Amino acid sequence: MATSSLLLLLADGRFPAGAHAHSGGLEAAVAAGRVTDLVTLEAFLAGRLATAGLVGAAFAAAAHRAVTSAGSAVRGSTLALLDAELDARTAAPALRTVSRRQGRALLRAGRAIWPEASFDDLPSTPGGAHQPLVLGLLCAAAGLSRAETAAVAAHGTVTGAASAAVRLLGLDPYQVQALLVGLASRCDGTAAEAARAADEPPERLPAAAAPLADIHAEAHATWEVRLFAS
Amino acid sequence: MRAYARLVARADGRGGTVLAELRGETPLLLRQTPGSGRAVTVYVVGGAAGPLAGDDLRLEIDVGPGAAVRVHTVAASVALPGRPDVVSRMAVRAVVHDGGALHWLPEQLVAAAGCAHLAESRVELAAGARLTWRDEVICGRYGEAPGGAVVHTRVDYDGRPLLRQSLAVGPGAPGWAGPAVLGGAPATGSLLVVDPSIPHETAAVEGTLARLPLAGGPATLWTATAADAHTLRDHLDVEVEPLLTKVE
Numbered sequence: 214m215a216t217s218s219l220l221l222l223l224a225d226g227r228f229p230a231g232a233h234a235h236s237g238g239l240e241a242a243v244a245a246g247r248v249t250d251l252v253t254l255e256a257f258l259a260g261r262l263a264t265a266g267l268v269g270a271a272f273a274a275a276a277h278r279a280v281t282s283a284g285s286a287v288r289g290s291t292l293a294l295l296d297a298e299l300d301a302r303t304a305a306p307a308l309r310t311v312s313r314r315q316g317r318a319l320l321r322a323g324r325a326i327w328p329e330a331s332f333d334d335l336p337s338t339p340g341g342a343h344q345p346l347v348l349g350l351l352c353a354a355a356g357l358s359r360a361e362t363a364a365v366a367a368h369g370t371v372t373g374a375a376s377a378a379v380r381l382l383g384l385d386p387y388q389v390q391a392l393l394v395g396l397a398s399r400c401d402g403t404a405a406e407a408a409r410a411a412d413e414p415p416e417r418l419p420a421a422a423a424p425l426a427d428i429h430a431e432a433h434a435t436w437e438v439r440l441f442a443s
Numbered sequence: 444m445r446a447y448a449r450l451v452a453r454a455d456g457r458g459g460t461v462l463a464e465l466r467g468e469t470p471l472l473l474r475q476t477p478g479s480g481r482a483v484t485v486y487v488v489g490g491a492a493g494p495l496a497g498d499d500l501r502l503e504i505d506v507g508p509g510a511a512v513r514v515h516t517v518a519a520s521v522a523l524p525g526r527p528d529v530v531s532r533m534a535v536r537a538v539v540h541d542g543g544a545l546h547w548l549p550e551q552l553v554a555a556a557g558c559a560h561l562a563e564s565r566v567e568l569a570a571g572a573r574l575t576w577r578d579e580v581i582c583g584r585y586g587e588a589p590g591g592a593v594v595h596t597r598v599d600y601d602g603r604p605l606l607r608q609s610l611a612v613g614p615g616a617p618g619w620a621g622p623a624v625l626g627g628a629p630a631t632g633s634l635l636v637v638d639p640s641i642p643h644e645t646a647a648v649e650g651t652l653a654r655l656p657l658a659g660g661p662a663t664l665w666t667a668t669a670a671d672a673h674t675l676r677d678h679l680d681v682e683v684e685p686l687l688t689k690v691e
Contacts, residue, residue, distance in 0.1 A: 238623065242622045242623065245622075245626075247622035247626050248622045253621070253622055256618055256620075256621030256622060256623070257618070257621055257622045257623045258618075258623075259617045259618030259621060259623075260617065260618025260619065260621040260622070260623030260624040261618070261623040262617070262618070263611075263616060263617040263618050263619075263624075264618075264623065264624060297603060297604050297658075297659060298604050298607065300604070300657075300658040300659055301598075301604035301605055301606050301607045301657070301658070301659050302607045302608065303658075304606065304608065304655045304657060304664045304666065305646065305653070305655050306646045306655065306656055306658075307646065309658060399617065416597065416604060416607070419609070420595070420597075420607035420608050420609040421609050421610075421611065422608035422609055422610045423623055423624040424610070424624065424625060424631050424633070424651075424666050424667070424668050425622065425623060425624055425625060425626050425651070425668060426623060426624070427653055427655060427666055428648060428651055428652075428653040428666065428667075428668070431646045431647070431648040431653050431655065432648045432653075434646070435648070
């Protein structure tokens with residue numbers, strides 16, 4: 214089935230969008246001594262999935278919905294509103310910058326792979342559109358469903374941090390993978406919740422906050438030497 | 444219990460503020476206290492224990508052009524269990540017009556064991572309005588694991604989304620105590636300062652206190668986690684006191 218292969222390609226960490234350069238806040242959490250082993254990593258991933266994971270997946274799903282079901286006249290304004298709504302959910306400037314930078318990297322890949330897709334509907338925000346919006350459009354261009362789009366987004370928020378954990382803490386990759394397997398059904402649940410939420414108006418999309426994610430991100434942004442960009 | 448309270452403040456034309464409307468009902472009673480300066484001060488006086496699951500409390504605040512209001516509560520609000528399978532709800536809806544100022548500085552919300560509480564705030568600020576908005580959550584009474592609490596805040600500035608955040612703690616919020624969210628800190632809070640006259644600030648972090656300039660308007664969010672309620676208040680108070688004495 215063509216759709217399955219495309220889903221796998223988009224969810225793959227090797228998709229050329231620079232995801233491997235980001236730890237999803239893990240590097241700062243490790244430096245703060247909060248994540249030290251598999252147990253604390255699991256708690257980190259669960260919290261990240263329920264906050265940034267849910268919000269990112271809901272916005273990817275909402276962007277997918279905007280380009281697949283809205284008329285072309287309102288696509289641009291809906292995406293611009295989603296972009297502003299996601300800004301309002303991203304209190305830390307460092308996280309806004311990272312999300313837009315990841316959006317730009319993903320958009321470069323998207324334009325090269327699907328040159329006919331309507332990426333021009335994305336808002337011309339300085340710094341580029343937020344990553345979940347670009348992801349939503351990429352998934353739509355690939356013909357993925359809204360539920361698959363949310364799954365790709367939710368999956369990405371935990372796998373990126375998990376593979377960073379192997380590098381940062383020298384954890385056993387088999388054990389980290391087992392941890393991800395254990396989180397899989399929760400990840401599916403988050404994706405399903407996000408896909409449902411995308412039916413709501415933008416202001417009512419999930420806004421799950423994580424104070425330490427904001428605090429860690431700003432601390433991390435001040436480091437002169439770091440292994441990951443975020 | 445269900446209760447509805449409403450506060451309407453207007454400029455009095457002589458540089459001060461009058462309360463055009465001030466009404467409430469148990470357990471949401473409003474009392475004006477004498478103060479000096481341009482702002483009027485109103486205390487929310489809890490007329491009963493709680494909120495208990497099943498309570499539905501609503502407060503509306505309308506601050507007119509040029510008016511200024513400070514709202515405090517007399518004590519921490521302790522969310523407690525009540526009827527099964529229902530939540531307690533405290534909904535605040537505030538509108539601040541151009542040149543108006545609202546300082547919402549309540550005491551902490553304590554999420555007691557077994558509670559199921561939802562605090563929902565919706566604030567609309569006109570361009571030129573000012574706001575100080577403090578939210579503090581204490582996860583459980585001393586030595587106690589908290590029940591479920593969600594603090595949901597939505598603020599618009601000049602018709603644009605400024606802040607949307609929903610902090611969930613307790614058994615229904617996966618990973619809430621873990622290193623991605625609160626890192627085991629039993630106290631967390633934020634202070635939103637919206638003021639067009641304050642120059643744009645950069646982000647800064649000290650320990651577990653961060654200053655975060657927002658994207659959607661002339662606003663800064665201070666966010667913190669702390670080992671206890673007093674430390675949390677110390678973090679956030681450092682920022683709020685100069686603002687209040689300077690402006691009002």
